[in-house]
Amino acid sequence: MMTTRTTELLVGIFIVIGSASLFMLAMQVSNLSTYTGDEGFEVEAIFTDASGLKVRSPVVMAGVTLGRVTAISFDEATFKAVVKMKIEKQYSKLPIKTSANIYTAGLLGEKYVGLLPGSVDDQCEEELLAAELEGRKPDTQGLECGPQYLAQGTTIKFTQGSLVLEKLIAQFVSQMGSGGSNKDDHKEHHE
């Protein structure tokens, strides 16, 4: 029989190893180290086709993950997909004209939302420029001044949905078909 002290020591080591394994699983194996919490703002984008996109799919700009998709729903009025995504708090200066596209990572990879930055939109500045050109007094009333950024509740206006392989093939085939018939028409015309 071992002394109580040795037993306690070994049990302590056992608990340390066990906790260390749990910690390693959490940090090294899973995505906890990249988990950023719930802070951030939610923006919305409306796609004609959001096939393949899932909740928790990454939202990426320039290859850097800025946030995640939080909800995908269907709008019965427009028959389009409404994708809600949460962008991390520190990326608060995305221009309002940013466009959203659904891309595929790799050949068989997962779908993700790719954001492309647009020009910084400042309605005041535009009005001032226009007034200067036209030689009239600028009228900034009712216009929002300063650069506008994506914020809580903004809807991204410029979107392009998923490219579905079948659709692409169908388009390609129909183009081939019409192209071929056109050629034939052309020949007949010449003769």
Add this chain to the structure above:
Amino acid sequence: MRNSIENLGHKGLDFFQRLGRGNILFANILMGIPSLFLRPSLIIQQVFSVGVLSLVIILVSGLFVGMVLGLQGYNTLVKFGAEESLGVVVALSLVRELGPVVTALLFAGRAGSALTAEIGLMKATEQLSAMEMMAVDPVRRVLAPRFLAGFFSMPLLAAIFSAVGVIGGYFVGVGLLGVDEGAYWSQMQANVDYEDDILNGVIKSFVFGIVVTWIAVFEGHDAIPTSEGVSRATTRTVVHSALAVLALDFILTALMFGES
């Protein structure tokens, strides 16, 4: 004809009686747990014999299971040119299924059988009755610390098993077969979710820990106090634990990973 139906009825009644005794014992153990925290040395002693002594078999089998997963996963994935996702295959199968399940099976064989044999022998040599004579409740003094130790040790052992398995897969995949090291870890991190995969695996191992130790402790306490009875009870512990773990694993998997 009549005899066989009688026999069936007898077996059915027997089954339900055992189930009832098991549940009463479980409730008694749970009620005995709070007073245990006044004497932590009892728990530590049992964590030693249940957890620490199972450490070697868990470490070795975890390493080998991970290495086999690495080899098999690589052979299949390389056909699709997807050997970069080896890390995902190894980590997900270990964390979700093999870690908790294989650990529970090994735990039943290594620690559960020992618990049953120990308690059964205590009963056969009338140590439990002697405790009762001295107004010491054997459920609180003997069974509850063992149950609690199993409950604590099993998730730790399962976590060690999964972690060692991932490292074993890394040795084979990256060291032996030449999968890219960065891809191994980054694909793993991108596809293993903390809540959905790791936490659910831990919940599984807690459930298996409860079930295996409960069966082990109950079989020991319920054993016929002869040498044959103890040996039968030990066998039953291993068989019933394995069946319970596998059946529960199906139910838990269906509940946790069924949808989506």
